[in-house]
Amino acid sequence: NAGVTQTPKFRILKIGQSMTLQCTQDMNHNYMYWYRQDPGMGLKLIYYSVGAGITDKGEVPNGYNVSRSTTEDFPLRLELAAPSQTSVYFCASSSGGVDTQYFGPGTRLTVL
Amino acid sequence: AQSVTQLDSQVPVFEEAPVELRCNYSSSVSVYLFWYVQYPNQGLQLLLKYLSGSTLVKGINGFEAEFNKSQTSFHLRKPSVHISDTAEYFCAVMSRGYKLSFGAGTTVTVRA
Numbered sequence: 476n477a478g479v480t481q482t483p484k485f486r487i488l489k490i491g492q493s494m495t496l497q498c499t500q501d502m503n504h505n506y507m508y509w510y511r512q513d514p515g516m517g518l519k520l521i522y523y524s525v526g527a528g529i530t531d532k533g534e535v536p537n538g539y540n541v542s543r544s545t546t547e548d549f550p551l552r553l554e555l556a557a558p559s560q561t562s563v564y565f566c567a568s569s570s571g572g573v574d575t576q577y578f579g580p581g582t583r584l585t586v587l
Numbered sequence: 588a589q590s591v592t593q594l595d596s597q598v599p600v601f602e603e604a605p606v607e608l609r610c611n612y613s614s615s616v617s618v619y620l621f622w623y624v625q626y627p628n629q630g631l632q633l634l635l636k637y638l639s640g641s642t643l644v645k646g647i648n649g650f651e652a653e654f655n656k657s658q659t660s661f662h663l664r665k666p667s668v669h670i671s672d673t674a675e676y677f678c679a680v681m682s683r684g685y686k687l688s689f690g691a692g693t694t695v696t697v698r699a
Contacts, residue, residue: 517692578623
């Protein structure tokens with residue numbers, strides 16, 4: 476049982492490039508989340524999903540897109556990378572409601 | 588909308604000494620409260636949570652927290668810390684919509 480896995484661990488992008496951050500969970504959780512963590516700012520919710528085919532915006536969705544075609548996978552897409560998107564990105568999953576959210580190890584992204 | 592304030596950004600403490608991390612929240616509705624820990628270069632993991640019932644909540648690794656509704660606080664304590672408790676600690680609030688709002692974090696550094 477691997478829990479929540481994220482790839483890649485590190486990535487450097489040039490301004491204007493695009494990339495997809497991968498997230499997979501093997502706990503059969505319906506709910507999945509993407510957060511970004513900036514120094515001294517805590518975590519901010521980017522997007523979340525309550526099940527396959529259903530996604531919704533969080534607090535900071537601009538510049539990102541998501542899809543949820545399966546229960547296991549919840550990729551996050553950056554279309555035109557900007558320096559403001561330099562951050563650490565965490566994916567999480569849960570059974571929903573007040574159940575514990577389980578976090579992946581994170582992807583450290585730098586946009587130059 | 589709710590917000591979370593962690594009153595200390597950095598807490599240095601000696602090994603075997605007690606530690607208290609302060610967390611206040613603002614919300615006009617009932618909330619659920621969480622403490623997460625992030626060890627260096629890892630994702631977040633749940634320490635403890637308050638959903639209802641007893642206001643004193645015990646978590647993993649000897650941590651406990653007390654919910655105080657009148658003071659809108661959820662402070663985290665440990666009577667005797669170890670070097671391995673060096674980490675960043677996040678307080679989080681969940682209310683309507685079951686989305687987490689995180690505080691900015693408190694970095695705990697335990698010294699021998």
